[in-house]
Amino acid sequence: MKTYLKIVTSLMVVMGLFSCSDEKILELTPINAVSADVAFTTPTLITASMNGMYNAASVGIFNNTANNPNSGRGYIWGAAFVQQGDNRGEDVINLAGFYQLTYTGTYDAGTANNTYYFVDGYRLINRCNLIIEGVTDAVSKNVITTQLGNSYIAEARFLRAITHFEMLNYFARPYNFTVGASHPGLPYREVGVDTDAEVDSEKAQGRNTVAECYTKVLADLNFAESNLIGTNKFRATKEAAIAFKTRVYLQKRDWDNVIVEGSKLSAFSLAPTPAAAFTLGTNVETIFSIQHGATAGQNPGVNGALASMYKNRALICISPIIWRDPIWLNDDKRRENGVMTTINAGNVLTNKYTDITNSTDPAPVIRFAEVLLNMAEANARKISPDLTSALAQLNRVRNRSLAVPASQAYTAANFLTATNLVGAILKERRIEFICEGRRWSDIHRLQGDNLFPIDGIPAKLANGNPPAGSFTLGTAYTGPRTNVAIPGSDFRFLWPIPLLVTTTNPILAAQQNPGW
Secondary structure, eight states: OOOBOOOOOTTSSSSSOOOOOSOOOSBSSSSOBOBTTTTTSSHHHHHHHHHHHHHHHHTOOSTTOTTOTTOOOOTTTSHHHHHHHHHTSSSEEEOSSTTHHHHHTOOOTTOHHHHHHHHHHHHHHHHHHHHHHHHHHHHHTTSSOHHHHHHHHHHHHHHHHHHHHHHHHHHSOOGGGSGGGOSBOOOOOOSOOOSHHHHHHHHTOOOOBHHHHHHHHHHHHHHHHHHOOOOOTTSOOHHHHHHHHHHHHHHHTOHHHHHHHHHTTTTOOOOSSTGGGGOSSOOTTEEEEEOOOSSTTSSOOTTTOHHIIIIISOOEEEOHHHHTOTTSOTTOGGGOBTTTEEEETTEEEEOSOOOTTTOOOOEEEEEHHHHHHHHHHHHHHSSSOOHHHHHHHHHHHHGGGOSOHHHHSOOGGGOSSHHHHHHHHHHHHHHHTTTTTOHHHHHHHTBTOSSSOBOSBOOBOOSSOOOTTTTOTTSOOOSOOOBOOBOTTSGGGSOOOOHHHHTTOHHHHHTOOTTO
16 A cells, blocks of 8 residues: 555644544645655656645645535635734734634634644645655656755745744744743654654654744745745745745844845835735735635635635624724725725725635735835844834835825934834834734734833724724724733733644643643
């Protein structure tokens, strides 16, 4: 019987690293699988394996419904990271029950959303590792050239890096939680598991420290930058690796390296309007997005796709907390009804995702606007602040949305201190990236911040429809925030390692996040 590269389900090898199953991981389609014996024996099959890796990144498998091509919810880089990142923060409202456990902080170790963030994340990581090993072997046998092989390996290492990094933001404390980031991170998996012996070996590995994880993330991204040769913005590129390093260094509070990396992307530009940054294809601003398609198995389906959840089913709206913030000017183009927003039952919804028929809206993983704001913040925060550069980078993002930039743009007189400028940059991030899943990572990294600290998870409006009139502009929102803040010291600040894992992995059970 042939050995198959395994999909990680509740009966198999992922973080729980339970045992091997007969499920398959490298697909030509979501149904047809390629055996490990042949998956890397021809250029065509290697291409199919690479496509399978991106499919795993975009869709995932929710609640182990592997045989249903429409069962995915977009874990971990499709719709799910947007929706979970939004609902952990205070700038959206969950209007129904779909994301209620995430929104209200009432999850536990068995909750499906956080379970499959973890399981699908490591499923993707395992697939990346299998590809790294298979392509390495194919290069040694002259199946493909060294240059092409290294580029494929770089794509896998890119996805391996950003997936570990993303999960650190949910399952581990921020980098600056301890001196030297010596607190528990996650196991950084670098071995492709498809045999029982590999299961046993990997099962013995516990959690790396956060510092160790960051070192490995940056090593993978550096390799990716040096070896990627493609230009498809729906796949890993040299520019995507660089852009992600600005995100990693921002979390690490390494301001100088944020600037060094961001400066490499000077050839990028912003889309001419805020709406143009969300065309259904790629645009000048896109650095890396996850592609979805009309074919079954290529998108998260009605229970996960971005246009479905944010628009057609109207399950998430923008919160009055940010909508009525006076810093967000009333005539800002990002408020424009029918273009950037839409009204449903009195609630303001985002209109960034529009294809309610085929769910083909890409998930915007990272775009140039973020790189500019990362650099702006780093310039304002570094030991010797460069307020001129920081202001220019902030204005470059904000000005394209202003009705009258000549009179509404920020000037140096608006910011007498670097602290004031950092505050404006942080607020701009909340406005610019609303409904893109970016709020949680900022909440996470600003715990204990020296300038604008956030303590835990901010208070929010109640789950469900807000009261009538909540979106009326003119004053800041001062109404009730029924979902009270969860302090940073509370165990609920972190998601637990899933019960699906800890019941079969005693090492990780012993390293469970405190309180769970």
